[in-house]
Amino acid sequence: MNKILLHTLRFALFLIIQVVVLNKVELGAGTLMMIYPLYIMLLPVEINVFLLLFLAFALGISIDSMSNTYGMHASALVLMAYFRPIIFKAFAPRDGYEIDLEVNVHNMGYRWFLRTFGILLLIHHFWFFLIELSRLDEILYVLQKTLLSLPLSFGLCLLIQFLIIRRPARGGV
Amino acid sequence: MRNFLAFIRRFRVLLFFALLQGIALTILFTFSTFPRSQYLTTASTVSGTVMSWSNDVTKHFELSGSNKKLQEENKWLREQLTVNKLALKAPMGIDSVVLTKDDFIQRFEYIPGEIISSTFSRRNNYFTLNIGKKQGVERGMGVISDQGVVGVIHNVSEHFSVIKSCLTKDINVDVMISSSREPGLLKWDGVDPRRGSMIGVSNDRSIKKWSQIVTGGKSGIFPRGIPVGKVAKTAPVEGQPIWDVTVLFAENFRTVQYIYVVKNILKSEQEKLEETIPDDPIEDE
Numbered sequence A: 001m002n003k004i005l006l007h008t009l010r011f012a013l014f015l016i017i018q019v020v021v022l023n024k025v026e027l028g029a030g031t032l033m034m035i036y037p038l039y040i041m042l043l044p045v046e047i048n049v050f051l052l053l054f055l056a057f058a059l060g061i062s063i064d065s066m067s068n069t070y071g072m073h074a075s076a077l078v079l080m081a082y083f084r085p086i087i088f089k090a091f092a093p094r095d096g097y098e099i100d101l102e103v104n105v106h107n108m109g110y111r112w113f114l115r116t117f118g119i120l121l122l123i124h125h126f127w128f129f130l131i132e133l134s135r136l137d138e139i140l141y142v143l144q145k146t147l148l149s150l151p152l153s154f155g156l157c158l159l160i161q162f163l164i165i166r167r168p169a170r171g172g173v
Numbered sequence B: 001m002r003n004f005l006a007f008i009r010r011f012r013v014l015l016f017f018a019l020l021q022g023i024a025l026t027i028l029f030t031f032s033t034f035p036r037s038q039y040l041t042t043a044s045t046v047s048g049t050v051m052s053w054s055n056d057v058t059k060h061f062e063l064s065g066s067n068k069k070l071q072e073e074n075k076w077l078r079e080q081l082t083v084n085k086l087a088l089k090a091p092m093g094i095d096s097v098v099l100t101k102d103d104f105i106q107r108f109e110y111i112p113g114e115i116i117s118s119t120f121s122r123r124n125n126y127f128t129l130n131i132g133k134k135q136g137v138e139r140g141m142g143v144i145s146d147q148g149v150v151g152v153i154h155n156v157s158e159h160f161s162v163i164k165s166c167l168t169k170d171i172n173v174d175v176m177i178s179s180s181r182e183p184g185l186l187k188w189d190g191v192d193p194r195r196g197s198m199i200g201v202s203n204d205r206s207i208k209k210w211s212q213i214v215t216g217g218k219s220g221i222f223p224r225g226i227p228v229g230k231v232a233k234t235a236p237v238e239g240q241p242i243w244d245v246t247v248l249f250a251e252n253f254r255t256v257q258y259i260y261v262v263k264n265i266l267k268s269e270q271e272k273l274e275e276t277i278p279d280d281p282i283e284d285e
Helices: A002-024 A037-041 A049-067 A072-090 A110-133 A136-164 B002-010 B012-031 B045-080 B267-275
Strands: B108-117 B126-129 B142-144 B149-156 B161-165 B173-177 B183-187 B195-202 B212-215 B227-236 B242-249 B258-264
Touching: A002 A037, A002 A049, A002 B045, A037 A049, A037 A072, A037 A110, A037 A136, A049 A072, A049 B012, A049 B045, A072 A110, A072 B012, A110 A136, B002 B012, B045 B108, B045 B126, B045 B258, B126 B149, B173 B227, B195 B227
Parallel strands: none
Antiparallel strands: B108 B126, B108 B258, B126 B161, B142 B149, B142 B258, B149 B161, B173 B183, B173 B212, B183 B195, B195 B242, B212 B227, B227 B242
């Protein structure tokens, strides 16, 4: 129950921060900082995959409805959520994931987090900017947008984890 | 049948994923051209309310600039009043025509509003307004500010509306070059929020750099002569007898805040008349 409440609160928090703050921060060159993929990343590892996809869709479409992007965030986030179990399997620790351990940067270490979340965020950003432009002849501009936004988003996601997630003194969140 | 069920069970995650992805992409490709409802846009009540709260916080940053712009506009309007002018020609004989107020009827009305949410670096940039149906806003109306054209109303709800700004891919405002009355269409390439382009200008006449581009007023969305921008560059289009004109927008879309929605009172009359023109197939690009 406690966990459901926590993730519901986070859902609202990520939604509001993205819509009210980050969508307004336009650094130019088509960049957009997106932190809400972190919400999908931080869901429990053992979560039902249908619930995972559904939550991704719900968060994405909520952000879309508040930023007039008509399904772009939803599409990108659902794609990322689909790849999450696959990437997690590929980068699983030798004895599997510990039950009830959140996969944040404190628990899993920088290397693991950089690889898994880096790949997932790359998939998300690339797909988002690809359908935003929806033209293959502008693929270079898509790449420019992706590669400029990616480090910004990733850095912000790291920062947010230091701010909102307590360092595990005795395990747990 | 059993095979089919087995197939579904085996690929159920992929199928669910495809379903959600399909919904998202369908919304993307149908809503951006013609939104059937105000849901899923910032015109909806929930999003609109969140946007106006956030705007209540941030609007004060631009306040002095906005005030200055409004004052400039007031100054200009005040100078247009006949009280402040000296007549060069006094009405003379019986033949001369003096127009009074009663000789005109109102064609355009302006509904004042405020932009409460905007973006400028996405491919299609939509702005949200704090006025809606209740104030008389309808889909397809033009939106201008004191600086120039802002966009066209895309979607309306009871209290909010969404503008398709000049920073969208297919904005297609009919514009003309002020001095030569050369008509064309306004487009945006999706990259630079300061520059757009004007297409369809035939290259048999030369265009002076920095000549004014204003609205043409043929479609009845905007009155004629609202500033759009200036000619920044002209380049020939290969193989076609037209210029590719780069437009430096008059409007600064990053800071625009107070706008007017243009209501054409006689629009339905114009449209009814134009409907009587028989359709003929036009091969046009």
